[in-house]
Amino acid sequence: MAHSLPPLDYPYNALEPYISGEIMTLHHTKHHQTYVNGLNAAESAYASAASPKQHIALQAALKFNGGGHINHSLFWKNLTPSPEKGGNGGVLKDGALKKAIDSTFGSVDNLKKEFNATTAAIQGSGWGWLGVNPSSKRLEIVTTANQDPLLTHVPIIGVDIWEHAFYLQYKNVKADYLTAIWSVINFDEAEKRFAEATA
Ligand SMILES: [Fe+2]
Numbered sequence: 001m002a003h004s005l006p007p008l009d010y011p012y013n014a015l016e017p018y019i020s021g022e023i024m025t026l027h028h029t030k031h032h033q034t035y036v037n038g039l040n041a042a043e044s045a046y047a048s049a050a051s052p053k054q055h056i057a058l059q060a061a062l063k064f065n066g067g068g069h070i071n072h073s074l075f076w077k078n079l080t081p082s083p084e085k086g087g088n089g090g091v092l093k094d095g096a097l098k099k100a101i102d103s104t105f106g107s108v109d110n111l112k113k114e115f116n117a118t119t120a121a122i123q124g125s126g127w128g129w130l131g132v133n134p135s136s137k138r139l140e141i142v143t144t145a146n147q148d149p150l151l152t153h154v155p156i157i158g159v160d161i162w163e164h165a166f167y168l169q170y171k172n173v174k175a176d177y178l179t180a181i182w183s184v185i186n187f188d189e190a191e192k193r194f195a196e197a198t199a
Pocket of ligand 1: 027031072160162164165
C-alpha cells in the first residue's frame with residue numbers, strides 16, 4: 001500500500017500570523033510530499049530487493065523518509081488556528097493534561113520555557129517533543145535528530161525544528177518561532193494523545 005500526503009484540517013494561511021501561509025504551503029506540498037515519495041520508493045525497492053545486503057542498504061532511506069512522513073503527519077495534527085482565526089490554538093483547558101503539566105513542570109509557562117530551551121539547543125535539524133515516558137507514564141521533554149521518529153516516548157506535542165519550518169518568516173531567530181508556535185498548538189489533540197498514552 002503506497003503512502004499518501006494527508007490533507008490538512010485547516011487552510012494553509014489559517015495559522016497566520018504565527019506561521020505564514022507560504023511556509024505551510026511549501027512545507028506540506030513540497031517537503032512532506034518528498035518524504036512520502038521517498039518512503040514509497042524505499043519500500044518498493046525493499047520489496048523487490050533480493051539479498052540481505054540490499055535490504056540493509058535501504059535502511060537509512062526507510063528511516064529518513066518514514067520518519068519524515070510519521071513526524072509531519074503528527075505535526076499537522078498538533079497545530080490548529082488560534083482563537084482570532086476561529087480556532088482553539090494555544091488554549092489548554094482544565095483536564096488531565098493540564099494537571100500533569102502543572103505537577104511535572106510547575107506551570108504551562110514553565111513547560112514552554114523548558115521545551116523551548118531544550119529544543120533551541122538541537123544542533124542542526126531535528127524535532128522537539130513533549131512525550132509520555134511509557135514506563136513512568138510521566139511527561140518528559142525530549143529531542144530527536146534529523147527525521148528520527150520518537151520511539152522512546154509516546155508523542156504528545158512535536159515541533160519541527162528544521163529550518164524549512166521557520167526560515168522564510170523567522171530567518172535565523174529560532175527562539176521567535178518557538179515562542180510563536182505555542183499560539184497555534186492544538187492542545188485538544190495533545191489531550192487526546194495524553195489520554196491514550198496514560199490509559
Ligand atoms: Fe518539516
